Amino acid sequence: MKKDLRTLNNQTRKAWDANAEVWDKRMGVDGNDFFNILCWPALKSLLDLKPDMHILDIACGNGLTTSRLAKAGAQVTAFDFSSPLIEYAKTHSADFNSQITYRVIDATNESQLLSLGKNKFDSSLSNMALFDMADIEPLFRTLPKLLKPNGTFVFSITHPAFNNASAMHIVEEFDNGEINTVYSIKVSRYMTPHHQRGLALRNQPKPQVYFDRPIQYYLNLGFKNGFILDGFEERAFPPEVPQTHPLGWGGKFSELPAVVIARMRLVS
Numbered sequence: 001m002k003k004d005l006r007t008l009n010n011q012t013r014k015a016w017d018a019n020a021e022v023w024d025k026r027m028g029v030d031g032n033d034f035f036n037i038l039c040w041p042a043l044k045s046l047l048d049l050k051p052d053m054h055i056l057d058i059a060c061g062n063g064l065t066t067s068r069l070a071k072a073g074a075q076v077t078a079f080d081f082s083s084p085l086i087e088y089a090k091t092h093s094a095d096f097n098s099q100i101t102y103r104v105i106d107a108t109n110e111s112q113l114l115s116l117g118k119n120k121f122d123s124s125l126s127n128m129a130l131f132d133m134a135d136i137e138p139l140f141r142t143l144p145k146l147l148k149p150n151g152t153f154v155f156s157i158t159h160p161a162f163n164n165a166s167a168m169h170i171v172e173e174f175d176n177g178e179i180n181t182v183y184s185i186k187v188s189r190y191m192t193p194h195h196q197r198g199l200a201l202r203n204q205p206k207p208q209v210y211f212d213r214p215i216q217y218y219l220n221l222g223f224k225n226g227f228i229l230d231g232f233e234e235r236a237f238p239p240e241v242p243q244t245h246p247l248g249w250g251g252k253f254s255e256l257p258a259v260v261i262a263r264m265r266l267v268s
């Protein structure tokens with residue numbers, strides 16, 4: 001990895017270690033609206049969950065998805081590069097000890113990834129984490145070796161076009177005989193990969209780094225490494241979902257997707 005990416009990766013890990021306690025308190029085992037309304041229903045269906053599947057949970061955080069996958073009967077190997085988050089994950093999934101293996105692994109490190117085992121996983125999942133990684137090329141390069149033939153990689157990310165670090169949330173009012181309120185997103189940047197400081201949670205102790213990439217970056221990286229795209233969902237909050245903050249994501253932005261979820265499949 002190039003030196004500047006290595007520095008950014010270290011910076012990212014330090015931020016996640018520092019934010020681990022607050023992240024765990026906020027997400028717990030129940031998750032937030034982003035997870036429960038936008039991500040989990042689509043992830044579950046795209047993973048086509050069946051008991052005894054072996055799933056690799058990439059950048060598992062405090063184990064929110066890991067426990068749900070185990071609850072559905074899957075065997076799960078889950079990793080994150082933040083040791084404090086892995087410790088929280090272990091405390092939350094004690095009931096599923098026989099189904100879950102946790103590891104501390106850096107997804108930007110190919111040899112650490114290979115230590116997970118070759119041709120071992122039916123599917124892999126990364127929920128809301130690829131945009132937190134300084135470099136996703138080692139992961140896309142290694143996954144075909146870790147997955148079984150025709151294995152899948154399902155990932156959710158903040159929508160690169162509507163929910164990147166340049167996005168400004170706007171509310172405007174106009175009068176055409178009655179008062180109308182319009183919520184919109186203004187985006188000034190999309191095409192060129194870019195990194196910027198940001199907050200996953202409003203009260204987190206340390207800002208993290210977001211790595212914005214256009215959708216074609218993710219898909220082309222998959223295609224280059226032997227995947228095809230065979231599932232794709234753009235997810236917006238239904239109108240009835242309240243905003244958690246006046247201009248935060250919620251039902252007022254029901255025509256603008258905050259999250260995109262893709263399933264890529266290995267073709268032999």
Ligand SMILES: C[S@@+](CC[C@H](N)C(=O)[O-])C[C@H]1O[C@@H](n2cnc3c(N)ncnc32)[C@H](O)[C@@H]1O
Nearest residue numbers: 016059060061080081082106107108127129132
């Ligand atoms: C927004 S959190 C999502 C966590 C979890 N997937 C969930 O759904 O709750 C992003 C996660 O990516 C992890 N992460 C970022 N870069 C990583 C890397 N290079 N290797 C492993 N984990 C990484 C962070 O430690 C953090 O746990």
